[in-house]
Amino acid sequence: MSGYSKITPELGAEILRAAGPECEIADPELLEAAATDATGMVRSPELVLSLKSAVQVSALMRLANKFVFPVTPRGAGTGLAGGSLAEHGGVVLRLDEMNEIIEIDPVNLTARVQPGAVLADLKAAAAEHGLFYPPDPASLNECTVGGTAATDAGGPACVKYGTTRQYVLGLTCVLPSGEIVECGSRTRKCVVGYDLARLMVGSEGTLGVITELTLRLVPMPRAASTRVAVFDDIFKATAAVSRIMNAGVTPSAVEFIDAKCLELIRDLLPFEGVKKGSALLILEADGMPGSVAEEMDVMESAAREAGAAHMLAADDEAERAGVWDMRRRVSLRIHENAAVYVPEDVAVPLDRVAELVDRLPVFEGYHGLTVYAFGHAGDGNVHLNVTADDASKEEDVEACVTGLLEYVLELGGTISGEHGVGLAKKRFLPLELSEESVRLQREIKRVFDPNNILNPGKVF
Amino acid sequence: MSGYSKITPELGAEILRAAGPECEIADPELLEAAATDATGMVRSPELVLSLKSAVQVSALMRLANKFVFPVTPRGAGTGLAGGSLAEHGGVVLRLDEMNEIIEIDPVNLTARVQPGAVLADLKAAAAEHGLFYPPDPASLNECTVGGTAATDAGGPACVKYGTTRQYVLGLTCVLPSGEIVECGSRTRKCVVGYDLARLMVGSEGTLGVITELTLRLVPMPRAASTRVAVFDDIFKATAAVSRIMNAGVTPSAVEFIDAKCLELIRDLLPFEGVKKGSALLILEADGMPGSVAEEMDVMESAAREAGAAHMLAADDEAERAGVWDMRRRVSLRIHENAAVYVPEDVAVPLDRVAELVDRLPVFEGYHGLTVYAFGHAGDGNVHLNVTADDASKEEDVEACVTGLLEYVLELGGTISGEHGVGLAKKRFLPLELSEESVRLQREIKRVFDPNNILNPGKVF
Numbered sequence: 001m002s003g004y005s006k007i008t009p010e011l012g013a014e015i016l017r018a019a020g021p022e023c024e025i026a027d028p029e030l031l032e033a034a035a036t037d038a039t040g041m042v043r044s045p046e047l048v049l050s051l052k053s054a055v056q057v058s059a060l061m062r063l064a065n066k067f068v069f070p071v072t073p074r075g076a077g078t079g080l081a082g083g084s085l086a087e088h089g090g091v092v093l094r095l096d097e098m099n100e101i102i103e104i105d106p107v108n109l110t111a112r113v114q115p116g117a118v119l120a121d122l123k124a125a126a127a128e129h130g131l132f133y134p135p136d137p138a139s140l141n142e143c144t145v146g147g148t149a150a151t152d153a154g155g156p157a158c159v160k161y162g163t164t165r166q167y168v169l170g171l172t173c174v175l176p177s178g179e180i181v182e183c184g185s186r187t188r189k190c191v192v193g194y195d196l197a198r199l200m201v202g203s204e205g206t207l208g209v210i211t212e213l214t215l216r217l218v219p220m221p222r223a224a225s226t227r228v229a230v231f232d233d234i235f236k237a238t239a240a241v242s243r244i245m246n247a248g249v250t251p252s253a254v255e256f257i258d259a260k261c262l263e264l265i266r267d268l269l270p271f272e273g274v275k276k277g278s279a280l281l282i283l284e285a286d287g288m289p290g291s292v293a294e295e296m297d298v299m300e301s302a303a304r305e306a307g308a309a310h311m312l313a314a315d316d317e318a319e320r321a322g323v324w325d326m327r328r329r330v331s332l333r334i335h336e337n338a339a340v341y342v343p344e345d346v347a348v349p350l351d352r353v354a355e356l357v358d359r360l361p362v363f364e365g366y367h368g369l370t371v372y373a374f375g376h377a378g379d380g381n382v383h384l385n386v387t388a389d390d391a392s393k394e395e396d397v398e399a400c401v402t403g404l405l406e407y408v409l410e411l412g413g414t415i416s417g418e419h420g421v422g423l424a425k426k427r428f429l430p431l432e433l434s435e436e437s438v439r440l441q442r443e444i445k446r447v448f449d450p451n452n453i454l455n456p457g458k459v460f
Numbered sequence: 461m462s463g464y465s466k467i468t469p470e471l472g473a474e475i476l477r478a479a480g481p482e483c484e485i486a487d488p489e490l491l492e493a494a495a496t497d498a499t500g501m502v503r504s505p506e507l508v509l510s511l512k513s514a515v516q517v518s519a520l521m522r523l524a525n526k527f528v529f530p531v532t533p534r535g536a537g538t539g540l541a542g543g544s545l546a547e548h549g550g551v552v553l554r555l556d557e558m559n560e561i562i563e564i565d566p567v568n569l570t571a572r573v574q575p576g577a578v579l580a581d582l583k584a585a586a587a588e589h590g591l592f593y594p595p596d597p598a599s600l601n602e603c604t605v606g607g608t609a610a611t612d613a614g615g616p617a618c619v620k621y622g623t624t625r626q627y628v629l630g631l632t633c634v635l636p637s638g639e640i641v642e643c644g645s646r647t648r649k650c651v652v653g654y655d656l657a658r659l660m661v662g663s664e665g666t667l668g669v670i671t672e673l674t675l676r677l678v679p680m681p682r683a684a685s686t687r688v689a690v691f692d693d694i695f696k697a698t699a700a701v702s703r704i705m706n707a708g709v710t711p712s713a714v715e716f717i718d719a720k721c722l723e724l725i726r727d728l729l730p731f732e733g734v735k736k737g738s739a740l741l742i743l744e745a746d747g748m749p750g751s752v753a754e755e756m757d758v759m760e761s762a763a764r765e766a767g768a769a770h771m772l773a774a775d776d777e778a779e780r781a782g783v784w785d786m787r788r789r790v791s792l793r794i795h796e797n798a799a800v801y802v803p804e805d806v807a808v809p810l811d812r813v814a815e816l817v818d819r820l821p822v823f824e825g826y827h828g829l830t831v832y833a834f835g836h837a838g839d840g841n842v843h844l845n846v847t848a849d850d851a852s853k854e855e856d857v858e859a860c861v862t863g864l865l866e867y868v869l870e871l872g873g874t875i876s877g878e879h880g881v882g883l884a885k886k887r888f889l890p891l892e893l894s895e896e897s898v899r900l901q902r903e904i905k906r907v908f909d910p911n912n913i914l915n916p917g918k919v920f
Contacts, residue, residue: 163651187807187873191623194904196897287751288747348647416652421651436639
């Protein structure tokens with residue numbers, strides 16, 4: 001038993017009196033959408049609200065604390081770990097209507113945004129001022145900025161620019177108690193007290209509801225250049241990654257696509273006659289025109305020395321867009337082609353990527369499954385997609401995932417480089433973190449949320 | 461009364477049995493050094509130990525918890541906020557003998573180091589592999605890497621590269637309980653659980669004793685170029701800063717030196733005939749040779765458009781070293797020339813730097829003091845050095861500092877961009893942070909350190 005209060009009609013009415021009756025979502029389609037996310041898991045809330053201000057969120061949290069019902073905040077539901085699902089029922093709190101891009105400040109190189117702003121909209125608003133907001137998860141056209149902060153979202157650009165954590169200067173959040181607290185600062189540097197802003201980032205909506213963010217922007221790179229390199233096998237490709245990362249340049253993307261993924265996107269390939277078994281790297285440099293050319297020369301040489309069989313230059317915007325479209329379709333096509341599909345997002349030290357990929361056929365053979373590998377090779381962040389062609393193989397998939405994650409930890413890696421823990425990886429957390437680390441984290445959770453009402457059932 | 465146990469001869473003997481008798485520091489000069497730091501404040505510990513392993517630190521912390529005596533960890537004592545002073549007596553724990561640079565890994569672009577390693581030694585070890593560790597506080601030839609992590613140290617390079625926080629991937633720390641915990645990861649990305657590694661960074665040694673760090677390195681810039689620009693007054697100089705930061709390039713340094721500081725280093729100036737009242741900017745670009753030239757062109761144009769009266773190029777290593785030596789001597793000479801000297805390190809949004817500097821004469825006139833301003837203009841991080849020529853003016857200095865910090869907060873700034881809170885800014889903390897924020901932070905402290913034995917009396 002969860003011990004939470006049910007949202008009775010009376011309690012529901014009280015919540016709507018506090019938050020405003022216009023906040024209730026009643027459309028059956030929207031209610032269905034609020035019960036699931038990109039994992040496909042379903043957890044049905046008892047009430048779905050769409051709030052529009054920190055004050056409303058505060059009113060909701062005060063009631064949640066008083067009556068002890070769960071509140072699960074939610075952006076666009078594009079998460080791949082189930083972090084926005086109402087595991088214990090209660091209220092799902094939609095933040096997508098708090099979507100204002102309040103200010104782009106070109107002198108201070110900052111943006112102030114509400115949490116429900118779509119990431120692509122923020123990126124576009126910054127671009128209008130010649131500025132760049134780097135985080136670029138695959139869901140960037142749908143996901144919300146608040147969601148990317150809650151999960152410390154990444155993407156291909158991280159290899160040069162770092163993850164969302166590095167761009168959050170400050171934020172306002174509503175604590176489970178209903179208190180509204182400012183964390184961090186509007187300045188580019190601040191070392192006053194503990195780093196609560198960074199503690200919020202990546203806490204998956206379990207410590208507070210983010211209601212505003214101040215983000216750091218950087219100048220828009222003036223030029224970019226992309227190469228698609230084909231290698232006869234994945235080992236040559238991963239060897240090229242090490243060589244490139246050790247060549248004294250900072251690429252703005254080093255993505256890889258293994259042979260199985262490549263077969264799924266063969267129709268989109270910019271090459272003819274690519275041999276079966278080949279693997280791709282997508283290499284990118286951005287910045288000032290002079291350095292882009294210099295850096296790309298270095299990266300191309302490294303790739304050729306590592307045995308690149310073909311190399312395609314994509315320097316104009318349309319060609320580059322084509323390459324990235326191809327890259328982004330990989331996971332979609334894996335998903336379409338599989339009856340069971342589990343997207344993992346492990347990360348290992350760069351020099352262990354080859355070992356990890358090398359071991360995949362052993363896992364595939366043992367469990368009778370297909371494991372697709374692609375992702376952010378330059379960060380050692382490998383998307384392992386464990387799939388089965390038959391829905392009856394769920395248990396095999398489960399066992400394979402467990403084995404893979406254990407192997408990743410043996411390699412000195414982490415079970416999640418991007419997606420977070422949520423529900424999906426909760427049971428694996430103790431494989432990576434010590435008892436003492438988990439104890440500290442649970443106690444931090446208790447400091448923020450003594451009644452465990454905010455996004456309960458997640459992470460630990 | 462503090463409620464802490466005194467280190468009686470019996471307790472001292474028990475500590476030495478646990479930690480090892482060779483760990484005691486008995487040399488009177490070293491004992492004296494362990495009672496002070498770069499602030500000049502003095503707090504005498506009862507026992508000074510130099511430990512060499514996490515296991516020893518753990519043994520010490522277990523005893524501290526059992527007998528309830530304070531332990532204050534300490535790197536090189538170069539801090540400017542009193543964070544390493546034994547406010548409540550007890551044990552000062554020197555970590556400078558745990559100074560091994562365990563590994564520079566050129567494939568993974570990481571360093572593993574012990575906390576007592578000197579920052580300059582880490583930078584040199586990385587450089588041997590063509591790698592760069594960017595944080596560069598002025599004390600880099602003395603300060604320890606552990607100290608820079610505890611304080612989230614910055615420096616001129618932050619404007620491009622960010623602070624220490626952005627380079628700590630993972631760390632091992634000994635909790636006040638004596639438990640040894642790993643935080644973060646050895647991978648470039650990790651989103652498993654709360655971000656304890658980042659919580660440790662900047663916590664000023666109050667949550668745990670860092671005993672090992674895994675740090676991210678970047679490729680060594682292949683070229684760098686420096687300019688010293690002279691402006692007729694500080695307002696033209698700060699206007700140039702806004703123009704440069706908004707010009708679509710990312711400088712690797714944008715430092716300013718006001719007219720009063722300039723008089724102190726006039727003998728080191730690379731120019732003849734600089735008018736009284738002038739202010740300097742030091743501009744730097746680094747990276748690939750092509751982009752350095754392009755970026756410096758943009759920065760030079762912006763500076764000239766903002767009215768730079770002279771501009772000196774320092775492109776070879778010796779010239780650049782001369783410029784940086786001049787810059788680093790500023791605070792030293794301020795210190796030498798003042799009877800009372802309080803170094804503040806506020807940060808304001810970039811577009812408020814001019815207002816802040818503009819107001820300084822009002823504070824000077826009112827309190828009868830001299831306030832020197834210099835620092836990291838591109839980060840809005842201004843070192844305000846409040847000085848008096850007469851030791852009897854301590855109270856005026858105090859009042860002036862309070863007024864300045866209040867004004868900085870009015871400008872949307874922070875009371876500390878680099879030095880931290882420690883003892884020196886503890887009383888100002890409530891000016892910046894809300895009650896609720898401080899309450900959360902105190903409770904986090906309690907989670908880690910229920911008996912308040914680790915570096916007590918600091919921050920809050």
